[in-house]
Amino acid sequence: MTLSAAGHDLTPLTKAQIDEKAKMLTAEEKHVLLDHGTEHPFCGTLLDNKKAGVYHCRLCELPLFSSETKFDSGTGWPSFFQPYDPDHIRYLEDGSLGMVRTEVRCPRCDSHLGHVFPDGPAPTGQRFCLNSIALVFEENA
Numbered sequence: 265m266t267l268s269a270a271g272h273d274l275t276p277l278t279k280a281q282i283d284e285k286a287k288m289l290t291a292e293e294k295h296v297l298l299d300h301g302t303e304h305p306f307c308g309t310l311l312d313n314k315k316a317g318v319y320h321c322r323l324c325e326l327p328l329f330s331s332e333t334k335f336d337s338g339t340g341w342p343s344f345f346q347p348y349d350p351d352h353i354r355y356l357e358d359g360s361l362g363m364v365r366t367e368v369r370c371p372r373c374d375s376h377l378g379h380v381f382p383d384g385p386a387p388t389g390q391r392f393c394l395n396s397i398a399l400v401f402e403e404n405a
Contacts, residue, residue: 274351274371274372285323303396305339308341313401317402321377328353344392346390353370355369375398377399378395
């Protein structure tokens with residue numbers, strides 16, 4: 265088992281485990297998480313969420329982002345300036361759409377989450393631009 269600094273299991277799921285968890289997803293969730301799709305801007309259910317809590321991967325429930333790092337980027341997707349734990353995000357170069365971007369995925373189940381851009385606020389200067397449909401929000405008790 266591989267643990268993150270925050271104490272979460274980062275052991276990659278097997279294809280069989282991912283397939284089993286994917287049975288619970290809607291067609292749209294599968295399109296974004298498994299087929300690397302993107303939801304339309306300004307339509308995600310978590311865009312305007314102002315509650316305190318943690319945003320988890322919809323497929324494997326790994327904590328990804330804290331509400332403390334969420335900000336309104338005006339882009340139409342939930343945005344964060346840093347992950348819950350640096351090891352809870354996997355980065356890949358994405359050359360689709362005729363441009364080079366940095367895709368962010370869940371390191372445990374390889375689900376597509378969104379992209380990160382170097383135009384965010386201090387202190388990191390990063391903008392993690394995520395699909396609401398890729399996330400599940402758990403409000404603090």
